[in-house]
Amino acid sequence: MTGFELGGSIPPDTAHAVSVSLPTWSANVGYEEGQDWVVNKMTTGYPRFFIHRSIQDFAAEIVAKFGPNGYKAMLFPTQQIACRCLSFIKSRCSPSSITTLTIVNLVLDAKNPAARSLEPLSPAISAVLLPEDVFPYAKQYWQHSGDGVSSRRAEFCHGLLKDGLLRLDVGPNRPSSPPPQKPCRGPRRYRRTSSLDAGKPKAANGPPLEEVQESSRFLEERFGRNLDISFVAPAKSAIKRRIAGALRSNHELGASPLPNMESNTRGIVNLKEDDIYLFPCGMNAIFNAHRALLGSRGDMKSINFGFPYVDTLKILEKFGPGCLFYGHASESDLDELEKRLKDGERFLALFCEFPGNPLLTCPNLVRIRELADKYDFAVVVDETIGTFANMNVLxxxxxxxxxxxxxxxxxxxxxxxxxxxxPNNRYYQGLKEFAQREYQDTYWPEDVMFMERNSRDFVSRIERINTNAEAICDVLRLHPAIKTIYYPKFNDSRANYETCKLAGGGYGGLISISFHNQAQAIAFYDAIDTAKGPSLGTNFTLTSPYVLLAHYQELDWAAGYGVDPNLVRISVGLEETETIVRVFQLALDVTMKKTSAN
Incomplete structure (x- = not known):
């Protein structure tokens, strides 16, 4: 497939792409080992593992303006989040290291007339400034929590800093003696009103009308056609209603009122829009779900049930009193858990994926719910892979x-x-009270607008992807190179999936396969003519040696839970069914020729 060079963005030429091209097996190994021939070619990466260039550039300028030489900065959208990062670092560093840490808060310059029209965006930045040897701890927090700024926020706010619209906050956490700044009046549209403007027409809030008009033109230039601020709130509502299954059509914002929430695919008539919370990324939703349970129920261990996405387990282990890990999500695992519960052990919550990643195993949610009700623990289900267009786990x-x-x-x-x-479960009130105290909506408006637009045809795309995935499975299941295929329709846990499957729903677009040996896995991966890189759920088929990328430093540990280190994961896209099936047939043919010759 053309257009996917090593280290290039996926999709190609996309400034805020979520994936990066690693087109060969050796490139994935090189990435994990930090080999220059791979790392030096990477223009981007998965956003919680690779700090986007726009974030790096902004962080470097903040350090240059406000920090000591040799320091680095990690950027967050609010001071409260920056303080959480600081607390995480302090819990892991020596006392001598943490005395040199500080937080720099940048806020809109309220005295600048142009800044007033930007207030609805809340374009503040809080930077944790720290020595290089402490930076890896900040990066751990950033990766696990998903609390960092998005690349679009960083890009926009960096522009504001350059244009003189962000200033250093005079709060208690600012550096005691920031370096002096050269006076800079900046472009006319940002200047304070001078005596020369005294006789000019005024807008309602005071500044000269010409200045207000220039400010408006500046906003239009800055956002281009990507963002109309007045549409941000309706866009969030539309996203939430799609998540609830109450908005399933390709609805244009402003075309008509959004439908009510009474009818939805979740089967819960009292589900309200404010029961749905948006976050900058999926891991941040998990992190804050865990925070909400700790904050409303108290410090207790959690349960990670099933082989986890890497950072879910890290969150449960590092934030709070720890967790109990069951890596197989089997009935025997539930038997052991039930014995612990009968013996008096108590837990905060059970976290699971449905289906799990990468083996697509589905835990028994009916039995888990029964145990939770009987022994008083919460259940948190990550439905990312199955998707709420195919099933309902709520x-x-x-x-x-x-x-x-x-x-x-x-x-x-x-x-x-x-x-x-x-809203119908016992912890709801406590969770809502915690959210009222602690929830911060840090989802950057420009990201909201892109998400709303992208998700309008979500349901129809799922239907096509379901069809393509099953067609690919039919090819894979019959081929002698394939040792095992992992897909909810064919797994031993299919009955658990069927319990939650919606009428007319399918089995999703994620497939994992294992081969008889590593040589076959490498030959197949190198030959498959698809985009190849991290992430999943793309509109185009995306292939990844998932275990290699997610667990390179713990491959033996993963193998102990039945996760083959040479597993290849396939995220199926929207290609014509015959076309994508042929792509897999050709790759399998190459696999057989290469490995039989050896």
């Missing part, structure tokens, strides 16, 4: 989380996440 969960970055968006150019609080 009746079995207290919180349902999803990565909107994946198939809900599809275009692979924006991040997002969501969490739903089940």
């Amino acid at each position: 009746p079995y969960a207290d919180i349902v989380v999803s990565s909107l970055t994946k198939i809900f968006s599809g275009d692979c150019n924006v991040m997002g996440g969501s969490a739903i609080f089940n």
Whole structure:
């Protein structure tokens, strides 16, 4: 497939792409080992593992203006989040290291007339400034929590800093003696009113009308056609209603009122829009679900049930009192858990994926719900892979989380996440009270607008992807090179999936395969003519040696839970069915020829 060079963005030439091209098996190994021939060619990467160039540039300028030489900065959207990062670092560093940390808060210059029209965007930045040897701890927090700024926010706010619209906050966490700044009047549209403007017509809020008009033109130039601020709130509502299954059509904002929430695919008539929370990415939804449960129920261990996405387990282990890990999500795992519960052990919550990644195993949610009700723990279900267009897990969960970055968006150019609080379960009131105190909407408006647009045809795309995935499975299941195929329709846990499957729903667009040996896996991966890189749920087929990327430093550990280190994961796209099937047939033919010759 043309257009996917090593280290290039996926999709190609996309400034805020979510994936990066790693077109050969050796390129994936080189990436994990930090080999120059791979790393030096990377223009981007998955946003929670690779700090976007626009964020790096902004962070460097903040350090240059406000920090000591040799320092680095990690950027967050609010001071509260920056403080959480600081607390995480302090819990892991020596006392001598943490005395040199500080937070720099940049806020709109309220005295600047042009800044007033930007206030609805809340374009503030809080930067944790720290020595290079401490930076890896900040990066851990950034990766696990998903709390960092988005690349679009960084790009926009960096422009404001350059234009003189962001200033250093005079709060208690500012550096005690920031370096002096050269006076800069900046472009006319940002200047304070002078005596020469005294006789000019005034807008309602005071500045000269010419200045207000220039400010408006500046906003139009800055946002281009990507963002109309007045549409941000309706866009969030539309996204939430799609998540609820109450808005399934390609609805144009402003064309007509959004439908009510009474009728939805979740089967819960009292589900309200404010029971659905949006986050900058899916991992941030999981992180905040965990925070909400700790904050409303107290410090207790959680349960990670099933082989996890890497950062979910890290969150449960590093934030709070730890967790109990069941890596198989089997009935015998539930038997052991039930014995612990009968013996008096108590837990905060059980976190699981449905289906799991990458083996597509589906835990028994009916039994989990029964145990949760009997022994008083919450259930958090990540529905990202199955998607809420195919199934409904909310009746079995207290919180349902999803990565909107994946198939809900599809275009692979924006991040997002969501969490739903089940209004009919026992922890609902406590969760809502916590959210009222602690929830901060940090989803950058420009990202919201991209997500809303991308998700309008979500349901129809899922239908096509379901069809393509099953057609690819039919080819893979019959081929002698394939040792095992993992897909909800063919797994031993299919009955658990069927319990939650919607009428007319399918089995999703994610398939994993294992081969008889590593040589076959490498030959297949190198030959497959698709985009190849991290992430899933793209509108185009995306292939990845997932275990290699997610667990390179712990391959033996993963193998202990039945996860083949040479597994290849396929995220199926919207190509013509015959075309994409032929792509897989050709790759399998090459696999057999190469490996039989050896």
